[in-house]
Amino acid sequence: MLTQNHYTKRITLADVARVSGFSISSVSLVLNEAPLSRYVAASTKEHIRAVASKLGYRPDAAARSLRSRRSHTIGIMVSDISDPFCTLILQGIEKALHPTTYLPIIMIAHNQRKQFGRHLEMMMERRVEGLILVANWLFGEFDQLADFRKSQIPMVGVGRDLTASRVRSLQVDNEAGGYAAARHLYDLGHRKIAVLRGPSELADSDRRWNGIQRFASEVGLPLASKRVGQLPAADDPTSGFEGGYRLISAMIEQGVEFTAVIAFDDLTGLGAIRALRQTGRYVPEDCSVIGFDDVPHAAVNTPGLTTIRQPMEEMGSLAAKWVLDSLADTKPSHTATETSSLSGTLHLLPPELVIRQSTTRRLIDIRTAPVTRLGVAAQGRSRRKKE
Amino acid sequence: MLTQNHYTKRITLADVARVSGFSISSVSLVLNEAPLSRYVAASTKEHIRAVASKLGYRPDAAARSLRSRRSHTIGIMVSDISDPFCTLILQGIEKALHPTTYLPIIMIAHNQRKQFGRHLEMMMERRVEGLILVANWLFGEFDQLADFRKSQIPMVGVGRDLTASRVRSLQVDNEAGGYAAARHLYDLGHRKIAVLRGPSELADSDRRWNGIQRFASEVGLPLASKRVGQLPAADDPTSGFEGGYRLISAMIEQGVEFTAVIAFDDLTGLGAIRALRQTGRYVPEDCSVIGFDDVPHAAVNTPGLTTIRQPMEEMGSLAAKWVLDSLADTKPSHTATETSSLSGTLHLLPPELVIRQSTTRRLIDIRTAPVTRLGVAAQGRSRRKKE
DNA sequence: TTGTAAGCGTTATCAG
DNA sequence: CTGATAACGCTTACAA
Numbered sequence: 001m002l003t004q005n006h007y008t009k010r011i012t013l014a015d016v017a018r019v020s021g022f023s024i025s026s027v028s029l030v031l032n033e034a035p036l037s038r039y040v041a042a043s044t045k046e047h048i049r050a051v052a053s054k055l056g057y058r059p060d061a062a063a064r065s066l067r068s069r070r071s072h073t074i075g076i077m078v079s080d081i082s083d084p085f086c087t088l089i090l091q092g093i094e095k096a097l098h099p100t101t102y103l104p105i106i107m108i109a110h111n112q113r114k115q116f117g118r119h120l121e122m123m124m125e126r127r128v129e130g131l132i133l134v135a136n137w138l139f140g141e142f143d144q145l146a147d148f149r150k151s152q153i154p155m156v157g158v159g160r161d162l163t164a165s166r167v168r169s170l171q172v173d174n175e176a177g178g179y180a181a182a183r184h185l186y187d188l189g190h191r192k193i194a195v196l197r198g199p200s201e202l203a204d205s206d207r208r209w210n211g212i213q214r215f216a217s218e219v220g221l222p223l224a225s226k227r228v229g230q231l232p233a234a235d236d237p238t239s240g241f242e243g244g245y246r247l248i249s250a251m252i253e254q255g256v257e258f259t260a261v262i263a264f265d266d267l268t269g270l271g272a273i274r275a276l277r278q279t280g281r282y283v284p285e286d287c288s289v290i291g292f293d294d295v296p297h298a299a300v301n302t303p304g305l306t307t308i309r310q311p312m313e314e315m316g317s318l319a320a321k322w323v324l325d326s327l328a329d330t331k332p333s334h335t336a337t338e339t340s341s342l343s344g345t346l347h348l349l350p351p352e353l354v355i356r357q358s359t360t361r362r363l364i365d366i367r368t369a370p371v372t373r374l375g376v377a378a379q380g381r382s383r384r385k386k387e
Numbered sequence: 388m389l390t391q392n393h394y395t396k397r398i399t400l401a402d403v404a405r406v407s408g409f410s411i412s413s414v415s416l417v418l419n420e421a422p423l424s425r426y427v428a429a430s431t432k433e434h435i436r437a438v439a440s441k442l443g444y445r446p447d448a449a450a451r452s453l454r455s456r457r458s459h460t461i462g463i464m465v466s467d468i469s470d471p472f473c474t475l476i477l478q479g480i481e482k483a484l485h486p487t488t489y490l491p492i493i494m495i496a497h498n499q500r501k502q503f504g505r506h507l508e509m510m511m512e513r514r515v516e517g518l519i520l521v522a523n524w525l526f527g528e529f530d531q532l533a534d535f536r537k538s539q540i541p542m543v544g545v546g547r548d549l550t551a552s553r554v555r556s557l558q559v560d561n562e563a564g565g566y567a568a569a570r571h572l573y574d575l576g577h578r579k580i581a582v583l584r585g586p587s588e589l590a591d592s593d594r595r596w597n598g599i600q601r602f603a604s605e606v607g608l609p610l611a612s613k614r615v616g617q618l619p620a621a622d623d624p625t626s627g628f629e630g631g632y633r634l635i636s637a638m639i640e641q642g643v644e645f646t647a648v649i650a651f652d653d654l655t656g657l658g659a660i661r662a663l664r665q666t667g668r669y670v671p672e673d674c675s676v677i678g679f680d681d682v683p684h685a686a687v688n689t690p691g692l693t694t695i696r697q698p699m700e701e702m703g704s705l706a707a708k709w710v711l712d713s714l715a716d717t718k719p720s721h722t723a724t725e726t727s728s729l730s731g732t733l734h735l736l737p738p739e740l741v742i743r744q745s746t747t748r749r750l751i752d753i754r755t756a757p758v759t760r761l762g763v764a765a766q767g768r769s770r771r772k773k774e
Numbered sequence: 775t776t777g778t779a780a781g782c783g784t785t786a787t788c789a790g
Numbered sequence: 791c792t793g794a795t796a797a798c799g800c801t802t803a804c805a806a
Binding site for chain 4 (some may be wrong): 022023024025026029034038039040044064065066067068069266
């Protein structure tokens, strides 16, 4: 009344109290359905609620969290929102957080160091109660992470191994994925397999490669170095398309022979397909291609891209559950059994081979293979004449 | 000191004041670089700042916004985070907001009414100062929108026409897009053009169709109804792939002839390609396909999908600028020249034809057409023999 | 130049 | 069962 506000008059608890004729505290109790509101007369409750909604009362989040010292928010730092990999993880996080009282505060770093730092800073200021780091590509160490650690705020990383920054992390088992990819192609009869490794500064790249090598050595399959390419360093996850295209084009130009390609990720695989197609080769008839990730692109391509699937949504949900669990555990007064013992942990989830149409038996065997092996949506029915 | 907090002792202004030996207000002035801090001795400033950073002081966002009555946040409601369409708009918004002091608060509705409402509610409670609605698919009217209007909080919708809910909106010119698509195919010599319309409950669907019809009637091109299909209602934007696949499969099965397809969106176009391929037809040799949107899928498909591009990032930035402008205009005391006069406005941005490899001259003309017309990355060099 | 003090809208403790 | 009242951490007149 005194400080008559210009335009946006906000409805506060005091207003509801005044209009309803009850005290602020009663109103607060009722509207929050606090335990003590049990003793409030039903008629009173009803009246208060009616007034509140008639007035359009909405609690002020800032005041509430100032007083209660709880923000009820969980910070989600996403390195790149245009990458479907991150996006799907986000979806999983969202779903897990939805039934809780926690609100995800999403911030986007656009793969830029400065933004990471700035946003971590804001998350601290907003007093997030937990932090999930969704990283698809590079992710360095930041001062703020140390502060988060000190504040005992539960943190978990998804997508990348952030244990070096002492952040508990969640990731697909890249080694197993590489192994599965190699095995799939080998089982289809391929022996000359080209491998497109990821950029060297990505740890995943090595892990997948290790898996491939492990399988190869188990079955005695040689991996000629002329058939192994490596994507250049890049700070953009979609650069794989271009990279795959270039590497395969180069191999073809140099006369390197291969009947199958293991690509670092789906985009790289699609780039490979483009290169093959442009030189008159068809996938999968002339060459099989397998990707990694199973981003949406893979399924809608023709031919559908066979790939090693990362359970992205599941990863997101699991990460969210971890922080929720930590949050629940945090109540016990003494520091419990050292939650920090988990901080160095890296948890691996199993990948899954998704067979679509981009991989098939070596051509020489193809006539004898049952058509149904190619799957429902196989596009190979009217096979191109061999010239 | 009194309420010795168990674990998370927060550093407050009072702490900095005590340690530095100055008063809370001085510390506040200095750390905020407030106008009045001009009169503070340089040495004092330095000292205060040093203490603050040594102590690891971080202002409490809740307290700050409670006191200042400003949240410095802009709410972004995204209908579906897994849709690249939304994601790219988001990117644009982010970029425009980044240089400002406003923090985007992103909420994801997963295309579910209930979530929309719930999240709008939370945005009100968090006292967002502006609201951007990023909708790719359906978006109904919500009670909360009325409240936002009442609170004079600037709102803008991107992607869908929300003027029915009296929200100023920003959208691509769908009619022009449809027109351009039809024209492109016509110019390539196509006369039997199949059209896959979007779901009837999407207004965009009609607009694009109107554009197509307008062009057709201008050049006297008949659009036989047997060549026109319509996607079924669906609440998932990726359903277009399936839909396009089905519609084209059906047309083929019924012996309908066509040499080109205008798809409602890119996913629908990719579905069409899948159907064509599965019946032994190649794109673009046997049939051209044009999409709409230019989501990332379009570029990495082989053949690259020709499409009508929506300037999604630009749309996002523009939307953000609009709310920032409204925010700036809001200062003048008297209600200015009715900002609300804009509330019914629908702003259209021009689409852009992006020619890739999925469209080409009608086969009969193809031998005479210069190869360069197909673009740099044309995959048609080793053309399949006609059987 | 620096300090004092009055709130911002809630919640929670403690009397009545 | 209901009502004062004291914080929560910060900003900002106004005093000194």
